[in-house]
Amino acid sequence: xxxxxxxxxxxxxxxxxLGGRELARRRAIGAKPHSRPGQHGAYALIWVAAPxxxxxxxxxxxxxxxxxxxxxxxxxxxxxxxxxxxxxxFFADAHRVGRGEPALQIWERPLAEHLxxxxxxxxxxxxxxxxxxxxxxxxxxxxxxxxxxTQIKPQTRARNRVEGWIYGALFVCSAIAVLTTxxxxxxxxxxxxxxxxxxxxxxxxxxxxxxxxxxxxxxxVGSSGxxxxxxxxxxxxxxxxxxxxxxxxxxxxxxxxxxxxxxxTTRAVIKPLLEILAGVPTVVYGFFAALTVGPLLRVFFNEIxxxxxxxxxxxxxxxxxLVQNQMALTAGAVMGIMLIPxxxxxxxxxxNAVPQSxxxxxxxxxxxxxxxxxxxxxxxxxxxxxxALLLAVSRAIGETMIVTMAAGLAANLTFNPLDTVTTxxxxxxxLLTGDQEFNSAKTLSAFGLGLTLFxxxxxxxxxxHRIVQTYREQYD
Amino acid sequence: MKFRIFRSAEDQTGAGPVDPTETPRMGGQVLPEVTxxxxxxxxxxxxxxxxxxxxxxxxxxxxVGPIKIAARDxxxxxxxxxxxxxxxxxxxxxxxxxxxxxxxxxxSTFLRTMNRxxxxxAGAKVTGRIAMDDEDINDRSIDPVLLRARVGMVFQRPxxxxxxxxxxxxxxxxxxxxxxSKAEMDDVVExxxxxxxxxxxxxxRLQSSAMGLSGGQQQRLVIARAIAVNPEVILMDEPCSAxxxxxTARIEELIDELRERFCIVIVTHSMAQAARVSQRTAFFHMGxxxxxxxxxxxxxxxxxxxxxxxxxxxxx
Numbered sequence: 001x002x003x004x005x006x007x008x009x010x011x012x013x014x015x016x017x018l019g020g021r022e023l024a025r026r027r028a029i030g031a032k033p034h035s036r037p038g039q040h041g042a043y044a045l046i047w048v049a050a051p052x053x054x055x056x057x058x059x060x061x062x063x064x065x066x067x068x069x070x071x072x073x074x075x076x077x078x079x080x081x082x083x084x085x086x087x088x089x090f091f092a093d094a095h096r097v098g099r100g101e102p103a104l105q106i107w108e109r110p111l112a113e114h115l116x117x118x119x120x121x122x123x124x125x126x127x128x129x130x131x132x133x134x135x136x137x138x139x140x141x142x143x144x145x146x147x148x149x150t151q152i153k154p155q156t157r158a159r160n161r162v163e164g165w166i167y168g169a170l171f172v173c174s175a176i177a178v179l180t181t182x183x184x185x186x187x188x189x190x191x192x193x194x195x196x197x198x199x200x201x202x203x204x205x206x207x208x209x210x211x212x213x214x215x216x217x218x219x220x221v222g223s224s225g226x227x228x229x230x231x232x233x234x235x236x237x238x239x240x241x242x243x244x245x246x247x248x249x250x251x252x253x254x255x256x257x258x259x260x261x262x263x264x265t266t267r268a269v270i271k272p273l274l275e276i277l278a279g280v281p282t283v284v285y286g287f288f289a290a291l292t293v294g295p296l297l298r299v300f301f302n303e304i305x306x307x308x309x310x311x312x313x314x315x316x317x318x319x320x321x322l323v324q325n326q327m328a329l330t331a332g333a334v335m336g337i338m339l340i341p342x343x344x345x346x347x348x349x350x351x352n353a354v355p356q357s358x359x360x361x362x363x364x365x366x367x368x369x370x371x372x373x374x375x376x377x378x379x380x381x382x383x384x385x386x387x388a389l390l391l392a393v394s395r396a397i398g399e400t401m402i403v404t405m406a407a408g409l410a411a412n413l414t415f416n417p418l419d420t421v422t423t424x425x426x427x428x429x430x431l432l433t434g435d436q437e438f439n440s441a442k443t444l445s446a447f448g449l450g451l452t453l454f455x456x457x458x459x460x461x462x463x464x465h466r467i468v469q470t471y472r473e474q475y476d
Numbered sequence: 477m478k479f480r481i482f483r484s485a486e487d488q489t490g491a492g493p494v495d496p497t498e499t500p501r502m503g504g505q506v507l508p509e510v511t512x513x514x515x516x517x518x519x520x521x522x523x524x525x526x527x528x529x530x531x532x533x534x535x536x537x538x539x540v541g542p543i544k545i546a547a548r549d550x551x552x553x554x555x556x557x558x559x560x561x562x563x564x565x566x567x568x569x570x571x572x573x574x575x576x577x578x579x580x581x582x583x584s585t586f587l588r589t590m591n592r593x594x595x596x597x598a599g600a601k602v603t604g605r606i607a608m609d610d611e612d613i614n615d616r617s618i619d620p621v622l623l624r625a626r627v628g629m630v631f632q633r634p635x636x637x638x639x640x641x642x643x644x645x646x647x648x649x650x651x652x653x654x655x656x657s658k659a660e661m662d663d664v665v666e667x668x669x670x671x672x673x674x675x676x677x678x679x680x681r682l683q684s685s686a687m688g689l690s691g692g693q694q695q696r697l698v699i700a701r702a703i704a705v706n707p708e709v710i711l712m713d714e715p716c717s718a719x720x721x722x723x724t725a726r727i728e729e730l731i732d733e734l735r736e737r738f739c740i741v742i743v744t745h746s747m748a749q750a751a752r753v754s755q756r757t758a759f760f761h762m763g764x765x766x767x768x769x770x771x772x773x774x775x776x777x778x779x780x781x782x783x784x785x786x787x788x789x790x791x792x
Contacts, residue, residue, distance in 0.1 A: 264598060357635035363596050365648045365701065366625035375647065380638045 005056060005134040012141050013049045016148065020044030024152050031154035043158040046165050047148035052141035059133030070125045071118075078110040079118065090115075091122070098123040188454060191447035198441040199227045204448055206230060210411035210422075212431060212442045227445050229452065231411040235421030239332045239403060240396040242417055246336025247396075248389055251343025256373055258344065259351040271348070278341035286405035289334035294325035294406055297333075301418060320418075326408035329417040335402050339392045346391065350384035350468075351377060383467050390464035394457040400425040424453050544569035544709060544739040545590060550604035552585050552594060559585045562604070563765045565758055569739045572731060574754035574771065576744060578791065582763040583743045587711050590741065591627035592620040608709070625652050627709040628702030633718045634694030636686035636701070641678050644686045644697055645669060648705035664704055672700035673730050692723025696730065703734070710734065712742040716749065728753050747787050751775050759783045 021041030028037065035043075071091060072080075079090055090111065093103040097119035107115055152158075196204070207228020254274070258267055305320025354377050362372040378385070408420035409430060431446040438444075545567040552560035560582040567573050575583040585594070592613065594600040606613050613623055625648070636644050645665045648654075655661045665682070669675040674696045678689070686697055695715060702710055712731070716724040731753045734740060744750050750757055751771060758768040759780070767780045778784045785791055 355635070357631055357633055358637060360593065360596070360629075360631060361635040361637065361698070361701075362647075364591060364593060364624055364629035364631075365651065365705065366621050366623075367647075367651050368621055371651050375651070376637050 002056070002060070002134075005137055008134075008138060009049065009052050009056075009141060012052070012138070012145070013045050016048040016145050017041040017045040020148060020152060023149065024158075027152055028154050033154040034156065035158035039158040039162055040152050040156070042162045043156075044145065044148035044152070046162065047144040047151075048141045049144075050165075051144040052137045055137040055140040056133065059129075059136065063129045063133060067125055067129055070129075071122060074121060076110075076114050076118075079114055082111075091118070094118040094122050098126075185454070188447055188451045191444055192451040195441065195444035195448040198444065199448070203227065204229055204445075205452075208413050210427070212427070212445055225441065227441065227448075229424070229449060231413040232422060232424045232427055232449065233452075234413055234415070235328065235407070235411070236397055236423040236425075238328050238415055238417065238421055239335060239407060239423060240393060242329060242332025243335035243339055243396045244389070244393060246333055247339035247343050247392055250336075251340045251392075252347050252385065254340065255344040255347035255351055256377075258348050260369060260373055260377070271345075274341040274344055278345065280338075282338060282399060282401040283405075285334050285338045286401045289330050289402050289406035290325070293334055294327070294330040297327065297330055298323055298325050323418050324408075324420060326406060326420050327418050328407060328421045331403045331407035332417065334406060335396055335399055338399070338402065339396060342395065343388060343392050346388035347381075347385050350381045350388060353384070354380050383470060387464040387466075387468035390460055390467070394460040394464070397460070398425065398453065398457050400429060404429050424449050428453075542569050543567065544608065545741075546607045546610075547586075547589070548605045548607075550586065550589055550602065550606060552582070552589060553601040553603075554597070555599035559763055560589075561763045563760075565765055565768060567739060567741055568756065570735060570737070571756055572735050572740045572742060572754040573756040573758065574742050574744055574750035575758050575760060576747060576750050576786070577760035577766075578786065579745075581760040583758075583760045584713050585763075586760070587713055587741060587743050590709065590711055591624050591629055593624075593629065595620055625705050626707050627711060628705065628707035630695070630698050630702055630710065630712040630715045632714040634691055634698050636689070636694050636697050638685065638687055640683045641669075641686050641689070641697060642682040645700050645704050647701060652705055654705060668700040668704035669697075671703055671734070672696045673726070673733075674700055690723070692719050692726055695719060695723070695727060699727075699730065699734075703738070707738065709739045709741065712740065714743050714745060717745060724749070747775075747789075759786065761786070 018041065020043065021037045024033070024035075024037040024040030027033075079087060082090060089105065090107065093105065093107070094115055097103055097115060103115065106112075204227050207226060208230045209226035209228045210231045211226050213225065258270060258274075262270065301320045301323040305317045305323070308314065308317030309321060311317065358376050358380060359372060362376045367375070403423045404426050407423060407426060409422050409426065410420045411422050411427070412419055414421060428446045428449050431443055431449075543566045547563055547565045547567075550560060550563045551558060563582070563586055565586075575587060577583050588594050589602050589606060590608075590613070592602075594602055602614060608623075608627070611618070637647065639647075642665055645668050646661055649661060649664050655664055666675060669678065674693060677693060678697075686694065689697060695718075699710075699715075715731075716727050719727065728749065731740060731742065735755075742750075742754065754771045756768070757771040757774040759766045759774065759778075759782075761782050767774060767778060767783045769779075774783065775787055778787060
């Protein structure tokens with residue numbers, strides 16, 4: 001139904017535009033108009049479309065509660081006497097019957113008789129509301145249009161008024177983005193606050209024990225419910241460092257190759273390929289880590305371990321022989337691979353932003369390509385590259401899928417890359433997936449973690465953008 | 477080497493009829509025969525050494541000093557499009573040679589062939605022979621990197637590296653391993669800055685960023701950077717086009733001083749500048765060398781109609 005109304009509105013708007021333009025043209029004869037006819041047309045269009053859209057939006061928002069109110073008014077006593085959720089079920093069934101579908105449950109004697117009556121009444125209410133909304137919208141459009149028609153005069157400043165409307169519409173769109181972000185922060189902060197009422201913030205930030213399972217029975221083992229986030233942040237840090245050890249050099253060097261050494265054809269092939277690599281969903285990297293890289297690394301270390309057992313390094317051998325699939329190294333290495341295109345693409349842009357005149361200057365001094373890169377380009381681009389790396393770091397910290405699939409769940413406080421560690425994001429995922437009770441400290445701790453993570457990446461991003469910005473200003 | 481920012485009185489008299497109050501300082505007044513630099517160099521004009529220019533379309537009077545660079549039938553192609561047609565030109569040592577002509581006439585392209593900067597442009601091809609001291613610089617055995625240490629270049633816009641003033645000048649000596657100690661480097665930097673007439677302005681802030689200098693200072697810094705490796709030739713591609721008149725005058729004085737030690741080739745859009753600083757002038761048009769000769773002759777008695785039209789401002 002709403003589509004028909006929308007079509008009618010579009011037709012009315014088009015008519016308003018054409019009519020307004022024509023009318024403006026006619027009324028302008030003999031006078032010197034302030035605005036062009038097309039602007040008057042646009043002004044009429046806005047006055048037709050905007051009020052009608054507003055009415056339609058209000059109607060769709062308020063029709064459901066209004067319908068509930070109206071249904072409640074004429075309810076027979078037998079239905080009104082039902083418990084809350086039974087009454088809802090009854091009306092749901094009445095709704096189904098009204099649409100010609102069979103009822104979901106069998107209602108007892110007095111109710112069964114009311115059912116068809118109520119069904120007809122509900123259909124009537126619904127139809128009235130729907131028609132009412134549509135007619136109100138069309139009325140609003142007509143009223144708006146009439147108002148606009150009175151406004152079409154040579155001295156009307158239609159140009160400025162249309163500009164004002166456009167300004168307003170654009171402002172609302174950008175405000176929505178900003179307000180949504182603020183809303184996310186507010187909801188995070190609110191739930192985190194509830195969490196910090198149950199767990200002291202200092203225990204959370206500096207505790208070294210993480211086991212969010214809370215004992216249901218008193219004698220349960222290992223379910224003490226400790227919320228020290230240090231092991232999680234240590235795990236995140238470890239994986240991030242491994243990832244950057246992979247991504248920073250490879251990404252940077254490939255950027256240098258692309259921007260300074262590669263010929264035009266090579267570049268035309270490699271750059272899009274790298275960008276495709278950046279578009280691979282992280283869950284695919286997750287498979288790759290869990291099913292390919294993890295087992296490979298495990299076999300590799302196990303073989304070394306078996307070789308060492310019995311020798312002078314027996315202890316190390318014993319340890320290596322028992323290394324598992326899920327280790328920080330796997331997750332970190334694959335995350336590093338994921339970040340390579342990100343780093344190289346950003347660094348490539350930054351290196352390309354270094355003016356050609358600096359390269360010419362260096363070459364003209366008799367410097368080779370690598371000398372130019374090392375002594376002129378990299379120092380000049382260093383702030384920008386540092387910014388790019390920081391952005392990569394904040395992506396590594398926030399990355400979820402790869403670590404969920406490859407890093408493990410045990411919150412070990414360790415910096416051994418062969419150990420299983422867990423990260424903040426993995427814990428948030430495990431805490432919030434599945435059926436959860438939204439009042440326990442266990443579930444709420446996810447919000448505490450989320451807020452902390454958000455603040456860390458926010459600070460990193462701000463620093464990175466600052467650096468990139470100062471770098472940009474240098475040559476402008 | 478004695479350092480002077482301004483030309484001394486001795487030079488003024490040595491230069492013969494140069495008297496700024498009497499006549500404007502046109503290039504023709506400092507002819508190579510009478511300049512002290514020429515006398516100091518002690519070299520006889522080696523006219524017989526220069527291969528006669530055979531291109532019939534070029535009106536030419538032979539240069540007067542020893543030939544530093546001899547270009548024969550040089551053509552340049554950018555991705556198959558020809559930008560320079562069979563240019564043959566002799567460039568004498570210890571002289572300022574100006575390349576003039578309207579935009580897109582190939583003068584900068586020709587300049588860039590002399591230190592093989594066209595190599596750095598993908599799709600550029602150079603044919604013909606360019607001999608520097610009778611040695612083909614496009615020869616396989618010549619490493620462009622080493623060639624560029626002998627042929628310095630100054631660009632249109634000052635392009636100091638975003639490093640300290642000291643680091644900028646020390647760049648060349650460092651990459652070519654010309655110095656072995658910090659003290660020696662300090663000495664090289666100081667000398668180069670003094671020769672470029674910048675020392676007194678920056679001596680107390682050598683470690684501050686070169687980006688903080690004014691445009692004219694930056695251009696002199698770039699010249700200091702170029703002469704720090706003791707090149708034989710300095711190529712200048714419109715070195716003053718981004719500068720105000722005062723900074724321009726300062727650079728022109730500097731060019732005049734540097735002429736004593738280096739072979740200088742300058743591309744310029746300003747005919748007045750060519751007349752002021754150069755002893756030899758070559759006029760390019762549509763990728764061809766039209767006329768070359770002593771600056772005085774070119775500006776006072778051009779033999780080609782197109783040259784006359786250009787220098788009198790009828791086109792260009």
